[in-house]
Amino acid sequence: MKFIKSLTFFSIILWFQFNYSQDFSNLWEGHFSFYEVNDVCVGQNKIYGAAQNAILIYDPQTNQINTITTVQGLSGEDISTIYYSEISERLLIGYQSGLIEVYSDVDQSVLSVVDIVEKQNITSENKIINHFYEYDGLVYISTDYGISVYNLDQLEFGDTYFIGDNGSQISVKQTTIFNNEIYAACYYGNGIKKADLNNPNLIDYNQWQNIAYGSFLTISTFNDKVYSVKTDNSLLEIDGNAFSTVLNFEMLPLDGEISESNLIYTAANATYVYNENLQLVNSFQSSETSSDSFTSAIRLDDNVYIGTSDKGVIKVGINNITDYTEIRPSGPLENNIFKLDATTNTVWASFGEYTSALNPYPITSKGISYLYNDVWESLPYDSLFQASELNVITPNVFNPNQVFISSFFNGLLEINNFEPTILYNETNSGLESLILDSDPNYVDIRVSATEFDVNGLLWTLTSFVDQPLKSYNPISGNWQAYSFSDLIDPPSEENGFFDIEIDNNGTKWIGSYDNGLLAYNESVSNNPLRNINSSAQNVEAFTRFISLAIDNNNQLWIGTTKGLRVLYNTLGFYNDPSPTLSQIIILEDGIAKELLDDQIITDIEVDGSNNKWISTIDSGVFYFSSDGQTTIYHFTEDNSPLPSNTINDVSLDSDNGIVYIASNKGLLAFKAGGSKTEDTLEEAFVYPNPVRPEYNILGFNDLNDITKGVKVSGLTDNVNIKITDIEGNLVAEAQSNINLRSSNANYNFAIDGGTAVWNGKNLGNSVVRTGVYLILISDLDSFETKVLKVLIVR
Structure with a gap:
């Protein structure tokens, strides 16, 4: 049996030079995922691993891990390949967008090179950086349009070679140089092409000779020979214009590297290490019982380092195929966090998701991550009673060690002291499944928002059922259900719900898919269920009410698919014959405008000063004054370390004044500094x-x-x-x-x-x-x- 040691490290911050319009670098901390590593390389006797949009640096001598993230100046885009130049002491980072970033070991700076990104004559899908090859101070960059040459000394581009027929753009996966000739492994049936490196006119496609036909993934100069992997699983040895098959792989290698006098090929399920005579030194297999796959591999000293799809980098001795060590900075399972909760001394993150149409398909089966005592841990899916589409996280306000997590497919999960305890569903609780006439045995319990009230009752929302609102008493175990049939027709596709907030009066405010803003208060004897859902009440047609927040003045702030609304008079709602939602009007250059007009708002959080953090689907995150009239911060990917403007959720650690911001490409923490107020001055x-x-x-x-x-x-x-x-x-x-x-x-x-x-x-x-x-x-x-x-x- 393979023995795996888990070696997880704190991320040790390296400080890099970068420029934002406002420099908040010392106030930010990145919490990126390093489970998926798509490329590895060696530099200065250290291992570099490329995660989705961040870099890990592992020092085998000290077992220390550093990271380079957006906080240190990276773009946050998706990384496709990396290469370390020992001569210039620089790490080259290539992206799927065509962006190249150069990290200097000397001054710890990050330089963004946007020349390929800005090329107008190349379509965006062809700009991906596939490979870097360094020779005589120049780096040959393989892309899906051809080859570009970059001068590392001068940090500037030279020529670009379009080497397809008639100068067309073709996909080049790798290049190599041997006997002063440059070889290019081309994909999509474009074969292997070569040219004389001394030819001053290589921009002319006619100067490139096609010496092999088919599709090729790698090409390497090794022990005075050139080898290339063809997509038919064969390894070819190239001698001038002739080639011969030297071996066939069981599975197609996707990556080839020269490292420590070894030729190393990596397929999805195996890594093969060959010596100078092309004899197999050892092979390393991915686990048959795990979903992980290999992406790339290199050797340093007596160890092989393999990038994987879900374990980070694994380290194994060159002569040892059983003792694997996982190398990974502390971080959540994935970057695309759907929901957060930081209201206790633990930060919880979930990865289940559903669309704005409340559709969870395709069903995702993922675990849960949590940050406790500055270390990220994860609960795997198999330990969660196979609860899928986990979303909203609600700690018990009277027992923070007890946490409830909604499943938009399986019900409600309870966790105690970080141990999954029970999954509430239609068999052991008051929860109910939606009903399909075509399949009476179908079970689908779509629980979204949950919220505790001041009495310790947990209120839950279930979409597409007759009694969507339910309360649960964790002490007695009692469930109680509340029907919405007086206002809403029996369960239908429109009978769905996003969020719930409970105000000081005990009114449950509910954001719905197609029924506007609902209010329910069981203590109101006359018509306890009401809603706001007409144009006369300032609700546009087809508006989805996604996020709700009660502020310190008991005003209800509402995030919709059409912008921001506020219900100021929540206490008098049941006495108002025609309650109306209000926009916030601000002056911008002397012109009256609606705040966040037409923005899709994903979350609203209120801090100790009654200011509002508001996240959006494509405009980053805003921090407004208590009345919304002043924008204190507006963070985007252009002026902050946010890797994306798509913000899924925000949560406040009010004890430490930290704002956690979950984008679709990574989690960031911002040290805002404020905190919640206390009841007395005893602990000041x-x-x-x-x-x-x-x-x-x-x-x-x-x-x-x-x-x-x-x-x-x-x-x-x-x-x-x-x-x-x-x-x-x-x-x-x-x-x-x-x-x-x-x-x-x-x-x-x-x-x-x-x-x-x-x-x-x-x-x-x-x-x-x-x-x-x-x-x-x-x-x-x-x-x-x-x-x-x-x-x-x-």
Whole structure:
């Protein structure tokens, strides 16, 4: 039996030079997946592995892993190949889009090369970078349009060769050079072509000779011979214009590398290592019981490193075929996270998904990932009672170790202390399956949103059933169902639901597929189920109500497929004969415009300052003031480390002031700095304390950088804070909801929810001197007070 050791590492951050319109690099942290590695290479006695859109760097001498991600300057696009140049000490990263990025080991910088991306005469599907081959200071870049030459010393492009018939664009998978001739392995029946490297006119397709016919995937110069893999599973040896078959593979190799005097070929299920005489040194097989497949392989010293589709990089001794070690930075199972929850001391991520039409097909069977104590762990699908399409994650507010995860196909999963406990379905709970007239035995329980109320009841929504709203008591085990038949016809394709929020009155607000915004309150005796779904109520036709959030003023913020709406009077909803949703109107260059007009809004989250984080399907993520009139941040792939503008979900860690943003290409964490407010000042504290000279955190002007300044945390909702020196002289002062950290007023001292930030400057705008300073906190509602001390050493 194969023995696999799991060697998972923290990602050790490398700092790179890159430019965004605003530099927030020190406030971001990437949580990318490294399970799928599509290419590996060796450089400076280290292993480089290319994941979907990030790079891992493994040092075999120290067992240390570093990563290069969008936080350090990568684009976030899909990587197709990598190559390390020992001469220039640079890593070349090729992308499916044609983008090339050059990472320098010398100054740890990332240079983006966009020449191929911007070529107008090449279609986008032909721009993929297939392979890099270095020779005499030049890199020959194989693409699906031909070959381009890049000068590594000057960091600029030379000629481009279109070598198909009549100068057409053809797919070149790899190139190599032997006896001063360049060989190209071409795909789609275009054979192997070669040309004299000294020919000054290689841009003329007539100068390229076709020496073999068929489709070829690799070509390598090895031990003074040229070898190429043909798609009929044969390995050809090329001698001038002649070629012969030297062996046949059981499965077609997709990658070929020269490494440590070995010729290494990698197929989906095996890696083959040959010596200089083309004798098989060893072969390594992928697991017969796993879905993993091999993608590429190289050798360093006595070990072979194999890129895989779902285990990262595996390390195995050259003479050992049983003892595999997995090499992978800590990260979630996949980059495309569908739903998040960071409201407890654990970040949960799910990967099931359904469309805006509430269609989960094709059914995906994936596990769950969670971040706990700074390490990512995963629960495999087989351990989750085979619950598919897992989506919304809801920890029990009274027992954070108990977590419920909705399945949009199988019901509701309960996890306790990170162990799957039970899957609630039609056989053991109040949940019910939709009914198909054509198949009475068909079971499909589409649970989407879940939410706990203040009494500890878990409320669930199930689409396409007669009683979609249900409550569950985790203590007693009792279920109760509520029918919507008074308002909605019996189950139909339109009887679907996205989200649920519960306000201070106990009203359940429900976002629906085709019935607008619904409200249900079982304590209302007269017509407890109502909705807003007409043009007179500011609801356009075919609007889907996807995301809901109750803010700190008990106002309901609503994200739809047509933009943003707000229901301001939730408390008076049942007394209002014609409740109406409102747009937020802002002034832009003096012109009145609707905020987020026509945007598809995927999530809304409210922080401790009542500000709103709003994610969109194609415009990134926004951070608005409490009333929506001020845009504090707008993060996109162009001005931040976000790898995509498609944001699936957002969740707030209100204890630590961290915003987790799930895009379809990776998870990012932004240190926003605010926190939730507390009920009392009992736990208020100041940090860092003492403030030492080496901290270098005083005197800055932008309080939005939470890594700087003196912080006071554990504040209540409405406080006044005075800072004085030891003699009682006022140094700084701030008040909740007035001195807002997110404002443009350039305060020296400001408050964000339960956290205040002071930049160490006094009323005269000078950095204070060494000494002890008193922090006098007064709750303006309860009149509770607290005094803290902080020592500043300069």
